[in-house]
Amino acid sequence: MSGNGPVIDVRGLTKKFGTKTVVDNFDLSVPKGAIYGFLGPNGSGKTTTIRMVCGLLKADAGAGAVLGLDVLKESDKIKERVGYMTQRFSLYEDLSIRENLEFIARLYSLDNLKGRVDASLKSLGLSDRAKQLAGTLSGGWKQRLALAACMIHEPELLLLDEPTAGVDPKARRDFWDAIRDYSAQGVTTLVSTHYMDEAVQCDRIAFIAYGKKLIDEATADIPDKVGLFARRIEAGDLDDATRRLKSVGGYDVLARFGAAIHLAGRNDAALDRAAAAIEGLPGVQIERIDAGLEEAFIYLMTGASDNFANGFANGAAA
Amino acid sequence: MISFARIKAVFLKEMVQMRRDRPTFAIMIMVPIMQLGLFGFAIDTDPRNMPAAVELRDDGPLTRSFLASLRQSDYFRIVEIVHSLDEGESLMKAGDISYLIVIPENFERDFVRGDRPQILIAADASDPVAAAGPIAAANEIARRAFAPELERLPRKLRGGAPPVELVIQRQYNPAGETSMNIVPGLLGVILTMTMIMITAIALTREVERGTIEALLSTPVRASEIMIGKTTPYILVGAIQATIVLIAGRIVFHIPFVGDLAPFLVAMTLFIFANLMLGYLISTVARTQMQAMQMTFFIFLPSILLSGFMFPFAAMPGWAKAIGEALPITHFLRIVREVMLKGAGFSEIRGEIWPIALILAVLALASLARFRRTLD
Numbered sequence: 001m002s003g004n005g006p007v008i009d010v011r012g013l014t015k016k017f018g019t020k021t022v023v024d025n026f027d028l029s030v031p032k033g034a035i036y037g038f039l040g041p042n043g044s045g046k047t048t049t050i051r052m053v054c055g056l057l058k059a060d061a062g063a064g065a066v067l068g069l070d071v072l073k074e075s076d077k078i079k080e081r082v083g084y085m086t087q088r089f090s091l092y093e094d095l096s097i098r099e100n101l102e103f104i105a106r107l108y109s110l111d112n113l114k115g116r117v118d119a120s121l122k123s124l125g126l127s128d129r130a131k132q133l134a135g136t137l138s139g140g141w142k143q144r145l146a147l148a149a150c151m152i153h154e155p156e157l158l159l160l161d162e163p164t165a166g167v168d169p170k171a172r173r174d175f176w177d178a179i180r181d182y183s184a185q186g187v188t189t190l191v192s193t194h195y196m197d198e199a200v201q202c203d204r205i206a207f208i209a210y211g212k213k214l215i216d217e218a219t220a221d222i223p224d225k226v227g228l229f230a231r232r233i234e235a236g237d238l239d240d241a242t243r244r245l246k247s248v249g250g251y252d253v254l255a256r257f258g259a260a261i262h263l264a265g266r267n268d269a270a271l272d273r274a275a276a277a278i279e280g281l282p283g284v285q286i287e288r289i290d291a292g293l294e295e296a297f298i299y300l301m302t303g304a305s306d307n308f309a310n311g312f313a314n315g316a317a318a
Numbered sequence: 319m320i321s322f323a324r325i326k327a328v329f330l331k332e333m334v335q336m337r338r339d340r341p342t343f344a345i346m347i348m349v350p351i352m353q354l355g356l357f358g359f360a361i362d363t364d365p366r367n368m369p370a371a372v373e374l375r376d377d378g379p380l381t382r383s384f385l386a387s388l389r390q391s392d393y394f395r396i397v398e399i400v401h402s403l404d405e406g407e408s409l410m411k412a413g414d415i416s417y418l419i420v421i422p423e424n425f426e427r428d429f430v431r432g433d434r435p436q437i438l439i440a441a442d443a444s445d446p447v448a449a450a451g452p453i454a455a456a457n458e459i460a461r462r463a464f465a466p467e468l469e470r471l472p473r474k475l476r477g478g479a480p481p482v483e484l485v486i487q488r489q490y491n492p493a494g495e496t497s498m499n500i501v502p503g504l505l506g507v508i509l510t511m512t513m514i515m516i517t518a519i520a521l522t523r524e525v526e527r528g529t530i531e532a533l534l535s536t537p538v539r540a541s542e543i544m545i546g547k548t549t550p551y552i553l554v555g556a557i558q559a560t561i562v563l564i565a566g567r568i569v570f571h572i573p574f575v576g577d578l579a580p581f582l583v584a585m586t587l588f589i590f591a592n593l594m595l596g597y598l599i600s601t602v603a604r605t606q607m608q609a610m611q612m613t614f615f616i617f618l619p620s621i622l623l624s625g626f627m628f629p630f631a632a633m634p635g636w637a638k639a640i641g642e643a644l645p646i647t648h649f650l651r652i653v654r655e656v657m658l659k660g661a662g663f664s665e666i667r668g669e670i671w672p673i674a675l676i677l678a679v680l681a682l683a684s685l686a687r688f689r690r691t692l693d
Contacts, residue, residue, distance in 0.1 A: 051692060054535055055535075055691070056531065056534055056535055056691055056692050057691055057692055057693055058691050058693060076537060079535060079536060079537045080537045082535075084532075084535040086528070086531045086532055086535075088528045088531075089528070090527075090528045090529050090530075090531045090532035090533075091529065091532060092331070092335065092527075092529055093527070094334075094335055094338045094339065095331065095334055095335065095338075099331070099334055102330075103327055103330070103331045104532075104536065106323055106324065106326065106327030106330070107324050107327050107328075107533075107536040107537065107538045108536060108537065109321060109323045109324065109537075133338075146532075149532070150532075150535075
C-alpha cells in the first residue's frame with residue numbers, strides 16, 4: 001500500500017462504446033477507509049467507471065492508480081486486493097452457498113479454505129443454509145452471499161454496484177451496517193446507489209450524469225454547493241396545492257415528503273412568488289427550510305442534461 | 319504464473335455443475351446408445367433371419383443336430399437344400415440366399431475320430447455389416463450343437479481344439495472392409511458431436527447468466543479457465559467411448575485386436591481436441607444459440623469429409639484438405655488401425671501428431687480470442 005495516499009486516484013478516465021462516450025474525462029480520488037457514494041441516473045456511467053477501476057474494462061484514455069497499482073497495466077494485482085460486487089447477481093445459481101464461496105476462495109488461492117468459508121458463512125448468518133442452492137435464495141440473501149463472496153479474500157477496497165437494488169428495508173439496513181463495520185476496520189468502499197437513505201451514510205458523494213461528474217463533495221456540503229433555497233408547505237388539500245403550484249411554476253423541485261410539499265429552487269424570490277399563489281388556502285402553512293440532500297439530487301437528476309449544457313459542473317466545482 | 323489451485327477451482331466447479339445438470343448428463347450417456355441403435359440397426363436392416371442354403375454331403379445324427387441348432391438360432395433361416403456348390407452359388411448370386419453352408423463328406427466319421435472336419439460357410443459379404451453378426455454367431459451355434467455329442471466321446475477328444483472347424487468364405491468382399499467401419503466410425507462421430515457441443519456453451523453460458531463478471535473480477539487467468547473448463551469432460555468422453563466399445567462388441571461383434579494403450583492415448587488426445595474446438599467456438603459465439611449453430615457447422619464436414627460416410631481416398635483434393643484439418647479424420651484411421659488391424663504406437667504415430675497439432679492450434683487460438691475484460 002502506498003502509505004496514506006488515496007486508495008483510488010485516477011484522472012481523465014474515458015470509455016467509449018462505439019461512438020458513444022459513456023465515461024468522459026473522469027477524475028476520482030477516494031481516501032483510505034472512506035465510504036464513497038456514486039449517484040446518478042440510470043445509464044450515467046457508474047457501472048462502467050467501477051468496472052474500469054477493477055480492471056474489468058480497459059479505459060480508452062486516462063491514467064492513475066488503485067491501491068498504488070497502475071490501473072491500466074496492473075489489473076491482475078489489483079484484482080487480488082479488490083472485492084467487486086456486481087449489480088446483477090453473478091454467482092452460480094446451480095451451486096450451493098458453500099460451493100460458491102469455496103470456488104471464489106480457491107480462485108484467490110487462499111489458505112485455510114474451510115476455516116475461511118466457515119467464518120464467512122457464520123458472520124453472514126448463512127451457516128445453516130450452506131447446502132442450499134444459491135438460485136433458491138431470496139433477493140436479500142443473494143445480496144448477502146454476494147457480499148460474503150467478494151469479502152472472502154479480505155480486500156482492501158470494496159466496489160459495490162447498486163448492492164441493495166430490490167432488497168427489503170431490513171436487509172438494506174443490515175447490509176449497510178456491515179459496510180460501516182468494514183469501513184471502521186479500514187476497508188475503503190465505493191458504492192453506487194439510488195437510495196437517499198443510503199447516500200446520506202456515505203462520507204463523500206460523486207454525482208454523475210451522461211458520463212460526466214457534476215459534483216464531488218463531502219455529503220454534508222452538497223446542499224450548499226448546489227445552492228438551493230427551499231420551502232416546506234403544509235396544506236389541507238395537498239393535491240389542490242400541488243396543482244396550483246404547478247400552474248405558477250418558477251421553482252426547480254417540487255416533491256411530496258410525507259404530509260408536506262417541499263419546494264426548492266435556485267431563485268429564492270421565485271419560490272416566494274409560487275408560494276403566494278396558495279397562501280390563504282385552508283390549512284396552508286409555509287416554512288423556509290434548508291434544502292436537503294434529496295432536493296439537491298432531484299434537482300441534479302431532473303436537470304442533469306441542462307446543468308451539463310450550462311457548464312454547471314464547472315461552476316459547482318469552482 | 320499459471321496456478322494449479324485456480325485450475326482445480328474451475329475444474330471442481332464444472333464437475334459440480336455437470337452433476338447438477340442431470341438432463342444434460344443423461345443426454346451425454348444416451349447419445350451413444352441411441353446413435354448406435356439408429357446407425358447400427360438402421361444400416362444393417364436386421365442381421366437376423368438371413369436366408370441360407372445347405373448342401374449335405376453326409377447325413378447322420380450329428381449333421382441333423384447341427385441343422386436343428388442353425389434353425390433354432392434366429393440368425394439363419396434355411397430356405398433350400400442344394401445338391402452342388404454351383405447350385406448354391408447361383409442362388410447367392412441371385413440374392414436368394416446370403417449363406418451357403420456345406421457339410422463335407424465323411425463328416426460324422428471324422429468327427430467321431432476327432433479329425434476336426436471342416437464345415438464351409440460361404441457368406442454374401444457385399445452387405446458386410448449384415449454378414450458380421452451371423453458369421454460370429456455360427457461358431458457359437460456349432461459349439462452348442464456338438465457339445466452333447468462331445469460328452470459321449472472318449473475323454474481324450476474333449477477339451478482343447480473345437481471338434482469341428484468352421485471355414486468362412488466372404489464372397490464378393492473378402493476383406494469385409496466397410497463392415498468394421500461403422501462402429502469405430504460411430505465412436506468418432508459421437509465423440510465429435512457431444513464433446514464439441516458441451517464446451518461450445520462453456521463460456522457463452524457464463525456470459526448469458528452474467529456469472530462471467532464475477533469470474534473475471536477474480537485473479538483467474540485465461541489459460542486456467544480454459545483447462546479447468548475442458549478437462550472434466552474428458553471423463554465424460556471416456557464413458558461414452560466405453561459404452562460404444564462394449565455395445566459394439568456385444569451387439570455388433572466388433573473385435574478389438576490391438577493394444578489398449580495406443581488407443582487410449584489417441585482417444586484422450588482426440589477428445590481433448592474436440593473439447594478445445596468447442597471451447598474456441600464459445601470464445602467466438604455471443605449466445606448459446608450461436609454456439610449451437612456453429613457446432614452444427616462443424617458436424618457436417620466431420621461426417622461427410624472424414625471418411626466416415628464416404629471413402630476418403632475417393633474425395634477430391636480440396637475435400638481431403640478440409641478432412642485432414644479435422645481431428646475425427648485422423649482418429650477414424652487410428653481406430654481402424656488399432657481395433658481391427660492391431661496396430662501399435664509406431665504405426666499410428668503419423669495420425670497422432672496431427673491431432674496433437676490441431677489441439678495445440680485450437681488452444682492457442684482460444685487463448686488469443688479470450689478476453690479477460692468485458693469490452
